[in-house]
Amino acid sequence: MRVQSSKSRIEKHHIEDLIGRSYMSFCVLLLIVSIVSMVYFVTSKGISTFAIDKVSLSDFFFGTTWSPEGDHPSFGALPFIAGSFITTLLAALIASPLSICAALFMTEIVPGWGKKLLQPVIELLSGIPSVVYGFVGLSVIVPFLRNVFPGQGIGVAAGALVLSVMILPTITSVAADALSALPQNLKESSFALGATRWQTIARVIIPTTLPAIMTGVVLGMARAFGEALAVQMVIGNAPFIPTSLFESASTLTSVITLGMGNTTMGSPQNNALWSMALVLMLMTFLFVFIVRMLEKRRSI
Numbered sequence: 001m002r003v004q005s006s007k008s009r010i011e012k013h014h015i016e017d018l019i020g021r022s023y024m025s026f027c028v029l030l031l032i033v034s035i036v037s038m039v040y041f042v043t044s045k046g047i048s049t050f051a052i053d054k055v056s057l058s059d060f061f062f063g064t065t066w067s068p069e070g071d072h073p074s075f076g077a078l079p080f081i082a083g084s085f086i087t088t089l090l091a092a093l094i095a096s097p098l099s100i101c102a103a104l105f106m107t108e109i110v111p112g113w114g115k116k117l118l119q120p121v122i123e124l125l126s127g128i129p130s131v132v133y134g135f136v137g138l139s140v141i142v143p144f145l146r147n148v149f150p151g152q153g154i155g156v157a158a159g160a161l162v163l164s165v166m167i168l169p170t171i172t173s174v175a176a177d178a179l180s181a182l183p184q185n186l187k188e189s190s191f192a193l194g195a196t197r198w199q200t201i202a203r204v205i206i207p208t209t210l211p212a213i214m215t216g217v218v219l220g221m222a223r224a225f226g227e228a229l230a231v232q233m234v235i236g237n238a239p240f241i242p243t244s245l246f247e248s249a250s251t252l253t254s255v256i257t258l259g260m261g262n263t264t265m266g267s268p269q270n271n272a273l274w275s276m277a278l279v280l281m282l283m284t285f286l287f288v289f290i291v292r293m294l295e296k297r298r299s300i
Helices: 002-046 057-062 078-109 113-127 130-148 156-180 184-192 197-226 229-234 252-262 268-299
Strands: none
Touching (some): 002 268, 057 078, 078 113, 078 197, 078 252, 113 156, 130 229, 156 197, 156 229, 184 197, 197 268
C-alpha cells in the first residue's frame, strides 16, 4: 500500500509539472507570437509610404512640410521628429537632477523618515493618469509661462515641464534602488579615509552607481518619447520646427493620435502616420538596447 501510495504521489507530481510546463510554454509562445505579430504589422504598414506611395526616405525624414491633402501632398515628418526629441531631452534634463537628488535624500541623507515621506509621493505621481497631467499643465504651467515669458504659454517648454514631472518617478525609483544596493563597505572605506559625507556622495556613490542611474534616465526618456495625451494638450500641435522654447510644436505621438481617426485605411496620409508609428517603435528598440548596454556595463 505504501509503495502504491508513493507511486501515485510521484505520478501526481509529474502530472502537475507537465501541466505547469505546458501552461508556461503556452504563455511564452503567446507572448512571442504577439510581439512578432505587432512588429510585423507596424512594419508592413509603415513601409507602405515608401513602397506603395513612393515617398522617398529623404522627403519623409528631412522634409519640413506636412501637407497630406491637396493635389501635391507632402509628408515631411522632420518637425514631429524634432519636436519629440526636443521635448524628451528637455524633460530628461529637468527631471534627472531632481530625481537623483530625491534618491540621494531617501537613501543617503535621511534614509529613515525621508523615504517614508518621499516614497508615497513618488508612487502617487506614477499612478496619476496622463490626462490629469495635461489638465494641470493647461491650468498651471501654461498660464505661468504666458505671464512670465513671451508667447501664449503653449509650446515646447510647457510640454517639457509636464513630461519632466511624469518621468520623475521612473528615474527616482531606479536611482533609489541602485543607491540602496550599493555595498556598505564602499562608503565605510571612504569615511575611514577621512572623506566627508558629501565627498563620499560626489566621488564614490554617484560614480559607482552612474550606469544604473543612467538606466533610469533612459527609461524615463523612453516613456517621455512615447507619451501622447499630456503633451498633446500643452504643446500646441503646430507642424513646424520650433525655433524657441515658447513656440508651438508637435510630436510624433500627438500627430498620430490626432490624425489616425480622421484618415482612411490605406490612404497615403494613413500610411504616413503608420510610418511615424514605425519610427516610434524603432526608437523604443533603441532605448531598450541602450538600457541593456548600460546594465551590461554595470554588471562588469
